[in-house]
Amino acid sequence: MPVQDLKGRQVWQRRSGRESLAHWVMWLIGVAVFAYCWQQISASTTWFFVWDAPRIANDIWTRATPPRWEYITQLGKPIWDTLNIATLGTLFALILAVPVAFLAARNTTPSVYLVRPVALLIIVSTRSINSLIWALLLIAIIGPGVFAGVIAIAIRSIGFCAKLLYEAIEEIDDTQVEAITATGASRWQVMAYGIVPQIMPAFAGIAVFRWDINVRESTVLGLVGAGGIGLQLSSSLNVLAWPQVSLILLVILAAVVISEWVSAKVRGAII
Amino acid sequence: MSDVDLRVGKPWKKPPLVQRTWLRWVLVIGVIAYLVAAYMTIEVNWSRVYEGLERGKKFVLAFTDPDFSSRSTDIWAGMIESIIMTVTSSVVGIAISIPIALGAARNIAPLPVYLVCRSIIAISRALQEIIVAILLVAIFGFGPLAGFLTLSFATIGFLSKLLAEDIESMDRSQAEAIKASGAKWLQWINYGVQPQVMPRLIGLSIYRVDINFRESAILGLVGAGGIGATLNTAFDRYEYDTAAAILLIIILIVMALEYISGIVRERVQ
Numbered sequence: 001m002p003v004q005d006l007k008g009r010q011v012w013q014r015r016s017g018r019e020s021l022a023h024w025v026m027w028l029i030g031v032a033v034f035a036y037c038w039q040q041i042s043a044s045t046t047w048f049f050v051w052d053a054p055r056i057a058n059d060i061w062t063r064a065t066p067p068r069w070e071y072i073t074q075l076g077k078p079i080w081d082t083l084n085i086a087t088l089g090t091l092f093a094l095i096l097a098v099p100v101a102f103l104a105a106r107n108t109t110p111s112v113y114l115v116r117p118v119a120l121l122i123i124v125s126t127r128s129i130n131s132l133i134w135a136l137l138l139i140a141i142i143g144p145g146v147f148a149g150v151i152a153i154a155i156r157s158i159g160f161c162a163k164l165l166y167e168a169i170e171e172i173d174d175t176q177v178e179a180i181t182a183t184g185a186s187r188w189q190v191m192a193y194g195i196v197p198q199i200m201p202a203f204a205g206i207a208v209f210r211w212d213i214n215v216r217e218s219t220v221l222g223l224v225g226a227g228g229i230g231l232q233l234s235s236s237l238n239v240l241a242w243p244q245v246s247l248i249l250l251v252i253l254a255a256v257v258i259s260e261w262v263s264a265k266v267r268g269a270i271i
Numbered sequence: 272m273s274d275v276d277l278r279v280g281k282p283w284k285k286p287p288l289v290q291r292t293w294l295r296w297v298l299v300i301g302v303i304a305y306l307v308a309a310y311m312t313i314e315v316n317w318s319r320v321y322e323g324l325e326r327g328k329k330f331v332l333a334f335t336d337p338d339f340s341s342r343s344t345d346i347w348a349g350m351i352e353s354i355i356m357t358v359t360s361s362v363v364g365i366a367i368s369i370p371i372a373l374g375a376a377r378n379i380a381p382l383p384v385y386l387v388c389r390s391i392i393a394i395s396r397a398l399q400e401i402i403v404a405i406l407l408v409a410i411f412g413f414g415p416l417a418g419f420l421t422l423s424f425a426t427i428g429f430l431s432k433l434l435a436e437d438i439e440s441m442d443r444s445q446a447e448a449i450k451a452s453g454a455k456w457l458q459w460i461n462y463g464v465q466p467q468v469m470p471r472l473i474g475l476s477i478y479r480v481d482i483n484f485r486e487s488a489i490l491g492l493v494g495a496g497g498i499g500a501t502l503n504t505a506f507d508r509y510e511y512d513t514a515a516a517i518l519l520i521i522i523l524i525v526m527a528l529e530y531i532s533g534i535v536r537e538r539v540q
Contacts, residue, residue, distance in 0.1 A: 049412035128525035
């Protein structure tokens with residue numbers, strides 16, 4: 001325990017001298033890095049616009065309120081599209097994620113050194129690229145539309161679902177698998193009766209969780225042209241129709257809150 | 272007993288996933304109806320998709336031969352800007368979210384403070400980064416400042432919520448012991464609460480740095496600075512080899528961050 005001697009009185013200290021010096025140096029480096037980064041940002045900022053920001057914000061606010069309520073009649077189809085992108089995307093992602101998860105889990109992979117790294121690579125690369133970037137890419141390849149959105153969401157979700165699923169597979173109880181194996185079951189039967197029942201709750205939870213995230217993400221996919229309500233948002237923004245923008249934002253907010261509520265309810269019912 | 276009698280002599284059948292029969296059928300029919308309706312309303316231009324496959328192949332092949340050099344200055348500048356945005360927004364976001372997390376923990380904050388902090392978290396979580404970025408770009412003009420503010424705002428919602436949950440589930444007796452020694456409020460937080468939640472705070476912070484970097488890659492699409500603008504241009508010009516190079520760099524950095532965060536979290540916990 002570090003104790004400081006203060007004129008003959010022993011005073012408890014949280015850290016020894018060397019430790020506190022190390023802490024101090026660490027903080028110094030951190031602050032220096034932050035200051036440098038801030039300087040860079042400030043250098044590429046037009047400060048005149050920033051000082052003007054409150055006025056602009058106020059201006060936008062007065063333009064955007066009240067929302068143009070009658071515009072909601074035109075939002076039915078985009079909302080349906082958004083829901084489809086999220087749901088079908090999640091569905092495709094789950095179909096693709098299951099084999100990847102089984103190949104990535106240490107206890108079910110056919111080969112730890114050959115197949116597992118490939119599966120992990122698929123998981124990392126699909127996970128680390130945002131769905132908007134996938135959508136951009138797919139629009140360049142297969143053209144704008146809802147279909148590109150579905151595929152973008154599907155690809156983006158593979159990594160997430162497969163990662164959580166393979167962690168669930170690695171945590172299963174081995175004795176059950178052993179029991180099924182002992183009855184003379186084949187490899188596929190072991191999977192169907194020994195492993196799948198154990199990961200089913202996790203699987204359902206992951207599916208609903210990801211669906212919730214996907215509703216959130218699919219609302220903005222339209223910004224790059226991949227269908228859904230984001231398309232309306234971007235066209236309204238382009239013509240500076242702020243009352244429509246505010247209505248669309250409210251609708252998106254409602255969709256996000258509702259999907260979160262549904263997902264929480266369903267997960268509560270499963271677990 | 273009757274249950275056993277019913278089962279003896281019959282082959283075993285796997286129990287259905289949903290126990291109630293009517294609910295099972297409602298679910299099955301509902302799902303099929305939905306899928307049919309969804310399929311009917313999605314217009315897929317298959318000939319366009321077929322044409323695109325050629326380009327898709329080109330893109331996949333571009334990954335084997337990414338072009339780092341011809342746009343290297345743009346890539347470099349964009350990456351640096353993304354990293355700078357990540358660092359500043361993480362620092363500021365974490366610094367702001369700690370007091371908000373304290374306010375959003377019911378066992379520390381009084382009810383009015385709790386409600387205010389919880390509503391800040393709710394707003395920040397409900398609004399997506401890209402939408403916030405659009406609004407902030409409209410207000411503050413193009414450039415990394417809008418991106419920095421967006422990511423800081425998003426960090427608050429994420430970090431405060433999870434940290435507040437951790438504070439709420441902390442061990443009361445430790446905090447009480449510090450209080451009993453006559454500590455002031457700040458000392459109580461510093462010695463009673465902080466050591467308990469520190470591992471989680473560090474883990475979450477590093478995870479958030481990781482997320483912020485990934486998000487900073489797309490903010491450029493709406494003009495909020497970072498690598499996204501370069502990437503968007505590369506796609507628009509069908510320069511798949513440059514796009515592949517940028518994506519590879521993003522994946523590499525994310526992998527590195529994930530690796531580092533794994534090590535740090537292991538050491539802290």
